[in-house]
Amino acid sequence: MAAWGGLLRSHATMTRAMNTQLVAEHGITLSDYDVLVSLANAPERRMRRVDLANSVVLTPSGITRLLDRLEAEGWVCKHQCQSDARVSWAVLTDAGHQKLLEAAQTHHADIARLFTDRLTAEELDALGCLLGRLGTRLGAAVAADEPAA
Amino acid sequence: MAAWGGLLRSHATMTRAMNTQLVAEHGITLSDYDVLVSLANAPERRMRRVDLANSVVLTPSGITRLLDRLEAEGWVCKHQCQSDARVSWAVLTDAGHQKLLEAAQTHHADIARLFTDRLTAEELDALGCLLGRLGTRLGAAVAADEPAA
DNA sequence: CGGTTATACTTGAGCAATCAAGAATCTATC
């Protein structure tokens, strides 16, 4: 129970700080950033919108609107799938990748500052492990999807 | 870094599940619930709006609008402070307390199910401890508008 | 085939939270 409270509070506080900083310094939200990261790590730097939604924990419509913004900025472009006319790929552009690298610099520094200033490497490791298990297992159980992609 | 990703994902997934459940079963959001809990735990079941905002990590205006909803439902009432005309107490009504108890039942069960099904008591304890430290320490550092760079 | 069902995505309406700005009140200083 304390863990839940802690999770709620620490997440809310951190997320707010991170988001504010990203918006102020780079003009993107934390969700935007996460999408850019997901795309950058994806093969050929592209993902189906559905998978993207799953990856950053947003609804399909949320992704549509988020990508609208990113497309308007030229960081992502839409590409129709050949074999399945329903799916449209979200493809990270070079400009988008550039933007990501740019944002990552300060963002990584912020993360490091927030975490490593307050927890030891061991604790961090333990935390990552616990949260990782919670997140993935939970995703499967609750969202009732995601075969551990 | 993995910890941050894990935190983001696990929180997003859990929060969504919890919020959906609370809305569906009790017609309140997770923030609403947290406010009710904070008030219930406060001395005389009342808090200043500023402190409430701090407690659930919302902006002052966010609290105003949230309390508007709660007041409309009769779960909270506004009470002017005698000694300082600026502050208005948010006071938990009996109906509000009743509502909280009602919601807590299923909510606690959900929390327990999500956590204890996936982590041992020891792990839970460790997680709570780590997150607690992150949350509180962070709150002080970042909320104080710590300059970037 | 043709019909049903499932999947991928978009759109309109709505909502909760944010920021920016403002009103009211307290506190400190001269």
Place this chain on the structure above:
DNA sequence: GATAGATTCTTGATTGCTCAAGTATAACCG
């Protein structure tokens, strides 16, 4: 005791997301 600066709270405009509904395509199956 007036004036300047905090502090508490509210309001208007905007944002990012959700839900519900809709379109279009694919897959299954008689």
